[in-house]
Amino acid sequence: MATADDLRRIALELPEAYERASHDNRSSFRTKPRMFAALRDDGDVAVLWVADEGEKHALVTSEADKFFTTPHYDGHPIVLVRLAAVDVDELAELVTESWRLRASTAAVRAWDEA
Numbered sequence: 001m002a003t004a005d006d007l008r009r010i011a012l013e014l015p016e017a018y019e020r021a022s023h024d025n026r027s028s029f030r031t032k033p034r035m036f037a038a039l040r041d042d043g044d045v046a047v048l049w050v051a052d053e054g055e056k057h058a059l060v061t062s063e064a065d066k067f068f069t070t071p072h073y074d075g076h077p078i079v080l081v082r083l084a085a086v087d088v089d090e091l092a093e094l095v096t097e098s099w100r101l102r103a104s105t106a107a108v109r110a111w112d113e114a
Contacts (some may be wrong), residue, residue: 002083002091004043010088010095011037015107017099036102037095046081046091048098053077077101
C-alpha cells in the first residue's frame with residue numbers, strides 16, 4: 001500500500017522536480033514548466049499523466065480498483081490513482097512515467113543516460 005509520503009518521496013527524487021501548492025492549494029509536483037503529479041485534497045488519491053486517452057481508458061477499465069477518473073479530467077490524459085490500491089513499486093513506475101511525459105527532453109535524456 002502506497003501513501004502520500006511515498007508519492008512525495010518518489011516525485012522529489014526525479015530530476016528537476018519540486019513541490020508547490022497548486023491553484024487550489026493541494027500538493028503538486030512539477031518539473032519546469034509542468035505539473036506531473038498531484039495529491040487530491042483527501043491525500044489518498046494521486047493525479048498522474050498517462051500517454052494518451054486510450055491508455056487512461058484501458059487502465060480505468062481493466063483495473064478499476066486502482067484507477068479512476070472524473071468528468072473534470074475528460075479529454076485529458078490524466079488518471080486518478082487510489083494510493084491504497086497500489087504498492088510502492090507500482091507507484092514509482094507510474095510517477096516516473098508521468099514525469100517522463102511532462103519533463104523537458106533534456107531532463108529525460110539525462111535521466112536515461114544516467
